[in-house]
Amino acid sequence: MSRTDPSRGLLVSPIRNGTVIDHITAGEALNVLKILGITGSTRECLSIATNVESKRLGKKDIVKIEKRELRKEEVDRIALIAPQARINIIREYQVVEKKGVEIPKVLKGVVRCPNPGCITNTREPVESTFEVLGKGLHCLYCDWLIKDDIASHII
């Protein structure tokens, strides 16, 4: 891709240091940012592209975050809404690490239990804990099952 040839595609600058999250499910880029805790008031320099043509996915979203390398638990969270995402860690314009995202078996402190009666929604010193099942996320405290719209429950 060339910056001087707009017909070749997307014009997003390469980043020097940071993370590129590629192959995000189309339309989920803003939710990925939400999961990462990046809002309008944070300082990261961001590039976001949504509904970009993709050979693999048809359409995809891309997020580039400068000067921030994603940690393992942050990557796990992304897997919930963008299971095919690829994470590229960039240092001095070079990709130094490529990793896929993997949905963990158990999510601790990632998703808030939607059950208002759940003990994890009180002042108790415990983190919400969900096991990841094929049919959804199962709260290991109150047995609530989150079947859809997982993004809206992410802490």
Next chain:
Amino acid sequence: MYHIISIRDFERKDLDYLLDRAQEFDNGNYRPRMLNDKLAALLFFEPSTRTRMSFATAMARLGGRWISVDSVEASSIVKGETLADTIRVVSGYADAIVLRHPKEGAARLASEFATVPVINAGDGAGQHPSQTLLDLYTIRQSMPVEGINVGLLGDLRYGRTAHSLALALSLYGVTLHTIAPGGLEMPASITLELRERGMEVIEHENVQEVLRDLDVLYVTRIQRERFPDSASYYNVASSYRITPDLLDGVKDHLMILHPLPRAGEIDPAVDRTPYARYFEQARNGVPVRMALLHEVMK
């Protein structure tokens, strides 16, 4: 350490073992001072009559003693203490903790902070495993549980005893018939889980259409606070009331069970029929809880 938190933690052989143990206690096959040197803490942060008294009775019958908290108002919870702290403190006093709490998952949390065994005596709309064991025990006294037809009638949405019992029955090849007012149906996630466990679950509009096929009818309380006004409550409650007339033509061995307290779901005239087994069921709370207390403290 052995905690009793949720029926989901049990396999059929575990349930059968505990029921066999309860039978031995019921038959008097035990030493009266088996828990002579043991102390149980009964922490009841929600009202309870039967459960609390039967745990206390079970301790007393085994020669043990108990200490108790009977309300949130009388405890440090009002001073802002967390349940986790309460459990850590009480672990230092007693050999086992029996917990009733309004929040779902409270017993699981307690088991993580306790250094002594925890028995869940009901957590919010969640689990109530000792009730389920005594329900199974009562059924088993009259018939083998395997392959029978069980009807669950009443509030199947919020009624924790119905959820726990259905999960346990799914281990016994039981066919489950659910009969619930609109809005109080069994949560879809539980029905799905039961079917995944291989259970046949059949939903019915009214109890008449299935009553004659049932071996056990388990009635639960329809709580007035679930309805917007008393008129709609009485409307629904009266259409789910079991009366002697309804019982014409039922199987001779039909058992009607209810975790009690009842509101108006069962006409008192039913008490005089041979089908009414709910008081016997309540009595069975003692041997079943003796078995549980002994199991966790032995």
